[in-house]
Amino acid sequence: MHLLSSMRAALACILLLGTAVASAAAPKTMFLFKDVLQSNTTALTTSGFNTLLIFRIGLTDAGDLVYYSTGDAGEAVDAPVVSDGVYTGGSALSDKIRSFKTAANTLVDRVEVSLVSHDTTFQIIRDLVAAEGTGPESTLYRNFAALRTAWSLDALNNDDEGVYDLASTVAFAQMLGGLGLKYTIAPYTNRAFWADALSRINTDNNSQLLDHVYLQVYDGGAGNDPASWKSALGGMKIAPVEWVVNDAKPYEGTSPDAARAEFAEWFAEGSIEGAGYWNDYDVEKMGSSYTEYGNVLTDVFG
Ligand SMILES: *[C@@H]1O[C@H](CO)[C@@H](O)[C@H](O)[C@H]1NC(C)=O
Ligand SMILES: *[C@@H]1O[C@H](CO)[C@@H](O)[C@H](O)[C@H]1NC(C)=O
Secondary structure, X not given: OHHHHHHHHHHHHHHHHHXXXXXXXXXXXXEEOEOOOOOOHHHHHHOOOOEEEEEEEEXXXXXXXXXXXXXXXXXXXXXXXXXXXXEOOOHHHHHHHHHHHHOOOOOOOEEEEEEEOOOOHHHHHHHHHHHHOOOOOOHHHHHHHHHHXXXXXXXXXXXXXXXXXXXXXXXXXXXXXXXXXXXXXXOOOOHHHHHHHHHHHOOHHHOOOEEEEEEEOOHHHOOOOHHHHHHHOOOOOEEEEEEEOOOOOHHHOEOHHHHHHHHHHHHHOOOEOOEEEEOHHHHHHOOOOHHHHHHHHHHHHO
16 A cells, blocks of 8 residues: 555656646757758758757638748748648658658757748738637638648747738637647747747636747847847747758858857846757758757757
8 A cells, every 4th residue: 555655646747747847848949041851851850959840831811721941952942731631741741741750869849830920911811800709610711620630730930020910810829729739939020029929828728828939039039039039938948040051141150069069058147947949951951960959959959
């Protein structure tokens, strides 16, 4: 009896510990700008990243989903993936994306897709939410449910840089939460909007729905200070994102050593929980090392 109850207590303890460790895992992220069928899956899954963000999914006016990416030679690659609630993207693509979490020696346990405002994505979501709502019969619900299942997704990432419609942002995020997905944001500006969205998305019944803030600290967001974003977002820790060495805007490129110095300082001051990089296309184009960038994250965040 005594033995049994202490075994039970030990088991409960292990389970609790497991939960605590899993939910506290530092995001170590890489944004996948390159077509996932052309990028180096082995390197992406074994270099220290635990979170891969597929950049990007767009919506047609009808709400169909399209995977837009960039090929090895810099060419645009557009692949329709969901139409009218049905996955149409083919098994080569879905097998590849599912393999991120199942490949031999993979360190990846979370796959997200980004929605981006240089498409008309957020206008279309706003208009579809207004026209149909977000119930199980709605276009948005059916299409994102199909994508989640086909690609075994864990989260959607909101990279809105211009529309900032609060009501549809909150309704859409809560719909995704109902599908079992997490929600993340990739802000570079407009703290007031994101603070509002965060507090309305993470209601009492769903306090962990929006669970990571991938703050852009390059380009338009180069002046962003994680500590002040953390304070604007009610104390939520930040995962800053740096741009790797690249030839598009060389002055924005951050070497592994420079990233290490910056991330270590912010981690020591208590404002960040993890970090990541924009983007894999540039790592491969510039012949940089995934391992060196990944090691920075595992060295600083464990
Ligand atoms: C992919 O990356 C690995 C290092 O993890 C490297 O050994 C391999 O050559 C790369 N493959 C290609 C096709 O570049
Ligand atoms: C969660 O709480 C919000 C605000 O109180 C409410 O609007 C929403 O319907 C709730 N969602 C669920 C799934 O209970």
